[in-house]
Amino acid sequence: xxxxxxxxxxxxxxxxxxxxxxxxxxxxxxxxxxxxxxxxxxxxxxxxxxxxxxxxxxxxxxxxxxxxxxxxxxxxxxxxxxxxxxxxxxxxxxxxxxxxxxxxxxxxxxxxxxxxxxxxxxxxxxxxxxx
Amino acid sequence: xxxxxxxxxxxxxxxxxxxxxxxxxxxxxxxxxxxxxxxxxxxxxxxxxxxxxxxxxxxxxxxxxxxxxxxxxxxxxxxxxxxxxxxxxxxxxxxxxxxxxxxxxxxxxxxxxxxxxxxxxxxxxxxxxxxxxxxxxxxxxxxxxxxxxxxxxxxxxxxxxxxxxxxxxxxxxxxxxxxxxxxxxxxxxxxxxxxxxxxxxxxxxxxxxxxxxxxxxxxxxxxxxxxxxxxxxxxxxxxxxxxxxx
Numbered sequence: 446x447x448x449x450x451x452x453x454x455x456x457x458x459x460x461x462x463x464x465x466x467x468x469x470x471x472x473x474x475x476x477x478x479x480x481x482x483x484x485x486x487x488x489x490x491x492x493x494x495x496x497x498x499x500x501x502x503x504x505x506x507x508x509x510x511x512x513x514x515x516x517x518x519x520x521x522x523x524x525x526x527x528x529x530x531x532x533x534x535x536x537x538x539x540x541x542x543x544x545x546x547x548x549x550x551x552x553x554x555x556x557x558x559x560x561x562x563x564x565x566x567x568x569x570x571x572x573x574x575x576x
Numbered sequence: 577x578x579x580x581x582x583x584x585x586x587x588x589x590x591x592x593x594x595x596x597x598x599x600x601x602x603x604x605x606x607x608x609x610x611x612x613x614x615x616x617x618x619x620x621x622x623x624x625x626x627x628x629x630x631x632x633x634x635x636x637x638x639x640x641x642x643x644x645x646x647x648x649x650x651x652x653x654x655x656x657x658x659x660x661x662x663x664x665x666x667x668x669x670x671x672x673x674x675x676x677x678x679x680x681x682x683x684x685x686x687x688x689x690x691x692x693x694x695x696x697x698x699x700x701x702x703x704x705x706x707x708x709x710x711x712x713x714x715x716x717x718x719x720x721x722x723x724x725x726x727x728x729x730x731x732x733x734x735x736x737x738x739x740x741x742x743x744x745x746x747x748x749x750x751x752x753x754x755x756x757x758x759x760x761x762x763x764x765x766x767x768x769x770x771x772x773x774x775x776x777x778x779x780x781x782x783x784x785x786x787x788x789x790x791x792x793x794x795x796x797x798x799x800x801x802x803x804x805x806x807x808x809x810x811x812x813x814x815x816x817x818x819x820x821x822x
Contacts (some may be wrong), residue, residue, distance in 0.1 A: 469696065472680065477703045492601070492608065495597070495601065498597075499594060499597055501598075502590055502593060502594060503590065503594065505590070506586050506587055506589070506590030506591075507583060507587050507590075508587060508590050508591055508594065508622075509639070509640075511639055511640055511643050512591065512594070512618050513594070514643075515614065515618075515643070516594060516598050516611075516614070516615065516618070519598070519610075519611050519614055519615075520598060520601050520602065520611075523602050523603055523604075523611060524603055526607070527604055528603075534636065537626055537769065546606060546607075549607065550606070550607065550610050553607065553610040553611060553614065554610060554613075555646075556614055557613060558646065559612045559639065559642040559643045559645070559646045560618065560621065560639065562642055563621070563638055563639050563642055564617065564620065566638075567624075567628055567631070568780040570631060571627075571631060576607040
């Protein structure tokens with residue numbers, strides 16, 4: 446039933462936005478942003494279940510907790526960047542939206558820096574100490 | 577050997593499952609490539625872990641350490657945000673200091689105004705006025721309140737003669753005025769002790785340095801202060817240094 450609620454909310458918001466947009470584009474944007482925010486926050490709670498499954502999986506196997514932490518951070522960054530970019534894109538600012546996405550990508554790559562450094566160090570350690 | 581192999585395989589399977597979940601969770605294609613890179617690095621680490629263990633002692637600790645270092649540097653980037661508390665503390669300390677200075681200034685101004693008022697309205701020989709402010713909590717803020725006024729009279733010949741009335745008149749001695757800060761004797765206490773002057777004199781000769789003040793002068797001064805600055809009579813102390821014979 447929740448799916449129907451969300452779809453209903455989305456349809457309602459869309460119709461309202463279409464009506465309002467002719468008169469006040471500003472309010473149409475606000476309505477769109479609010480609807481998006483509401484659905485996003487509503488679904489955050491549901492994502493928690495999936496994350497708990499992931500944590501359980503990581504705990505049962507011997508995966509270091511740092512892996513899971515990093516992965517969850519990546520997911521969070523991706524979602525937040527995507528959400529913000531979509532709202533900005535709705536307002537017609539495509540370039541700013543792409544900058545937000547770019548920032549998200551950069552942050553995800555920054556996450557990879559410690560791993561890469563460890564791998565590089567190890568590989569250098571593997572090499573024989575030839576002069 | 578088999579146990580170790582099964583551990584290793586379990587790790588790999590778990591991390592691949594994790595990777596699949598992550599790919600499902602990611603919002604769009606653009607992010608997927610980047611996330612895939614990081615997760616791929618994790619899988620690589622897991623697969624290589626036996627070799628890494630052979631060569632280096634503890635890869636997990638190293639990774640932990642570098643991650644902690646990274647997140648610490650990320651936290652340091654946030655320091656400007658958390659610095660708000662520091663700013664607030666600084667502001668509190670500075671405002672406390674400022675209000676202390678203001679209180680000192682208020683004290684000095686009050687003392688000066690009381691002194692000028694008293695010397696204008698009365699002809700009592702006033703040596704100095706000492707006002708003490710107290711901090712009271714008014715409407716959530718500390719506000720200074722005049723709590724104690726001490727008026728020091730000049731040690732006059734007249735009062736000296738009153739004080740020494742009961743004693744035999746001796747040859748005039750060189751006199752010194754003791755200006756050291758002494759414990760304040762409240763006016764009430766003075767008026768109680770005033771009747772037995774002989775005891776009082778003995779005390780003075782033993783080293784008590786405040787002589788009894790003329791009650792009329794005391795009443796006049798305290799009523800003036802009480803009227804002008806809204807103090808209770810018991811908050812006002814009038815004192816007079818005694819002239820001590822050597």
